[in-house]
Structures are given as structure tokens and as C-alpha cells.
Amino acid sequence: MDTNFVERRRRDLITAAGLAAVAAIVPLFVKDVYVQNIMVLTLMYAALSQSWNILSGYCGQISLGHALYFGLGAYTTALLFTKFGVLPWFGMIAGGLISAVIAMALGYPCFRLGGHYFAIATIVIAEIGLLLIQNWDWAGAALGIDIPVRGDSWLKFQFTRSKLPYFYFALALACVAWFVTWWLEDSKWGYWWRAVKDNPQAAESLGVVVFNSKMGAAAVSAFLVAVGGSFYAQFVSYIDPGSVMGFQFSLLMALPAVLGGIGTLWGPLLGAVILIPLTELTRSYIGGSGRGVDLIVYGTLIVLISLALPQGLVSLFSRSKAKGATR
């Protein structure tokens, strides 16, 4: 059992390194800008969903307001850059830290809430953030911020000639999010989180500090999501409150993990690899008419997958491997 576990973790790590290496080569052959764009988004959503999964999947605190942290990251970077000329790299770290602090400040009262009350509190808090930004003139209000092009370099994190640098950053981000999850999974924290998720009372009685472990999960999760937000701001060079902080975005971030397998190491990645290209392709091929067919296809898939595979697509793999084992 124990050796199996160690073996599995090593195999996970090798598989991930292999996948990352393959992914790194792909854009050298795939030159199509449209496809590259989809790949960047896929990696970004994989990273976001992986981060969301830390708090909601492993620790069991279903957050439907993670768009708040994404928006905070995007806005911190964009505002520091456009108003004060601060390099996006610093903005990224600042945004991450601000988000982590805010996540803990919000967690302080919110983590006493159970189930749906917690989920709705997260939606409501994100919505308040959205409304405040929409009414904040200095930050561009509802119109958002246009990020001016001031060069083409890694230093300024702006690339006009090619999408490749964005791709490699997104890949790195996805790797970091995956690795953090992998690392935490087998740490003291990982065990605490699963204990808190399964039975908070029992965890408490066994000496797990439930509250602190939730706070830890929230901080890590929010930090990573905010870095994703900073990246997104630089990538699209235009942000507005509705698109980076809206409720829809909170759900979009959670979906890959849910479809792939919530609370699993590979779920978010698998979910993103399937879902994001599908979303983009349905949007551009059948959604072009603007008549909602893409929404219908997308929504139907969500319903079907969540009904047919409640443990996510990952369960397809584990089931075939451990045949005969009771679920």
C-alpha cells in the first residue's frame, strides 16, 4: 500500500514532466495563431482550475466567487502598470499577495458558514467587488482598462509579434499550479484538508486545526488565481469588470475541475484540455451566428457529464486500472 502510493506519486511526477515537455514542443509545429490562442487559454484555465481545486476540491469549501481573486490580480497589475508604470512582474506578485490577504480576511468570518451559506457568501462577496469596481471611475469603471503597448519584451511582459512567450508563461503557470497541488497533496496540509472536507468535527477532535487549514488553502488558492488574472490582463491587454470578475467567470474556472474530477490531481488539467478547446471551437464555428447554439451544446455537455460521471472524467481512468475494486 505504502510503496504503491510512493510509486504512484513518482509516476505522477514523471508523467507531468513528460506532458510539459511535449506541450513545450507543440507550438514549434503548430504555427496557427488561432490554435495557439486556444492552447494559451487551455493552459490558463488548467492553472486556474487547479488553484480553485485546492480550496474547493481538497478542502471542500465550495467557492463560487473566485473571479474576485482573478479580477484583483488583473486589476492590480493593470492599474500599477498604466497609472504608475510598475512592471507587470511586480504587479503580479502584488496582486497575488493582495488576493491572499483578502482571501484570509474574508475567510475569517466566512469559514464559520456551512455548505450553501458559504457558497452563496462567496458569490455575494465577488459580486460586491464587481459592483465596486464598476463604479470606481479611477479604475475605468464599467468600461475597463486598455493596457497600452510599451514594448515587446519579457521585462515588460508584453509581446506583440508572437503568442509564444504567452504560451510558455501559461505553461509554466499550469506546471506551478500542478506542482503545488502535487506537493501539498502529500503534505501535512493535504491530509488536513481532506480530513476537514470529509468530516470537520472528527478532524477537529483529532487535533486538526480546521480553521487554520481552511485559511491556508484559501491563501494558496487565491494567490495562484490572482497570478492567473495578472497574466490574463497582459495577454488580452484589455480588461473590464464584467469579463474578469463576473459570476460566470467563477463558474468557468470551476468547471474544468468539476468535469475532470474535483479534488483530484489530474482532474482540472484533463477537464481544461477537453473543455476549453471545445468551448472555443463551438463558439467560433457554431456560435458565430450569435444565436445561442454554442450555449446549448456547451450546457448540454455540462449536464450530461455531471450526471453520467459525478466523479469526473478522471474516474474513467482509475476505474479501468483498478478493475473490480468497489468505488
Add this chain to the structure above:
Amino acid sequence: MGLLYGLIAVGLALIFGLMDVVNFAHGEFLMLAMYVTFFLFTFFAIDPLLSAPLAAAALFVVGAAVYLVIVRFAMRAKANVGMVQIFATFGLAIVMRGLAQLFFTADYRSVPNSWLGGKTVSVAGIFLPQPQLFGALVAIAAFGGLYLFINRTDFGRALEATREDPGAVALVGIDKNRVFALGWGIGGALVGLAGAIMATFFYIYPDVGASFALIAYVTVALGGFGSVFGAFAGGIIVGLVEATTALILPPSLKSVGIYAVYLLVVFIRPRGLFGSM
């Protein structure tokens, strides 16, 4: 307005109390009811006042169907039941919005010159818009009806009993699925009524449900999940808070007050005002 919020929310509360499921397509139910009202008015010149029961009936069928086709299976999930039902109903919401865009286009529509629309009535020197006032009356009537239904009829008792112990209920020969389907139907019918009234004073478009759905969740949670009376009270509070906020903050921020009150309430009473669990 508060009572209308209550009316939208009470269906949600009923479903939640019954089976611990939050219907994330609730706003889309409202949207559908508004379109039903709009088309009955446009093609058959049936005033929303008369078509409200029809909208309620239509949404009863939709609610029951959604339970039988989707939610029934979502509840069978062996793992992650909470997530499965959130995303199954959320997926449904996306489909409904897509269908609305496909068939009704994204145009804003309204029901002009209905019997209620645009008129005001003077009550003790205060001018009140008729649709809202009428909505409040319908809401009170619907609450009364629901209360009697739950407390006085066999089916109501079955509903209540199923909510308390689904296992034992099966032993005495009550079909759980029928009871739940009925609960979803009633939830749908209530939001159908609300939609018909709202169609007289609100624009109708595919995304209209989203903004009201969040307020409905807040309303329900404020009152305490599972408490129908709580949803009613929550609705009144939300209406009052919204009106007060509108006096202090710019209109675009009026929802902030509602959200802030929700947070305040659940931080002090983590189960909502009337929650008992």
C-alpha cells in the same frame, strides 16, 4: 418589490427544504415565465393578469420535468452530490439561455399597455406603481395558498413527511419521486406567477434571470434554507434594504446593500434568520 422577491425565492426555498438541492436554473425559470407571458400577450392579446395562471401552469410542467429528467439523476450520484447538482442545474441554465437566444433572439422585449403597466395607484397619499402592488397581493395570496396546501392537504403532508424522512415515507407507500416532482412543479409555478407579473414592468431578454436569481438565493439564505416563511420574510427585508440603499447610494450600487445585509446576517446567525437546522 420585496414581496415579489419573496415569491421568486419561495419556490427555491421549497425545493431546497424538500431535498437539499439549489436550483441554479431558477432565474431561467423566471425568464421563461416572462417569455410565456410576452407571447400570450403578443399573439393572443391575453393580458398578463389573465395569463399568469397559464404561465404558472407552464412552469409547473417545466419544474416537474426538470426534476424527472435531470435532478432525479443528479441526486443519485454517489460522490460529490453537491457539486453534481450545482453543475447539472447550472448547465441547464446555460442551455435555457441558449435556447432563448436561438428562438426569441437577444432583443429586449416588453409587454406594452397591459392592464397594470405604467399605472399608479394612490394609497394613503403615496403613489405606488400598480404592477408592483398587484404583485405584492399575488405574492401574499400565493404564500397563503402554499401555507394551506402544505399544512392542510394530504399531498402537503406527504411533501412535509418526505422532507423529514424520505426512507420512512417509502415504507408507507408514498412515491418519493412523485412528491419531489410535485415540489419542483410548485416551485416552478410560483416563479411562473412572479414572472408573469414582472413581465408587465420589466424588460424581457434571455439573460434577465441571472440578476434576479442571485437576489433569490440571497433571499432564501437570508431567511434560512428550507424555511418557506423565512423566504417570505427574507423577501420583505431584501425589498426594504434595496429601497433604503437606493436612497443613499447611486442606483448602480443598490444591490450592494442587499449583499451586505446578507453577509451581516449570516455572520451573526450562520443559519439565516429563521433557519433551524
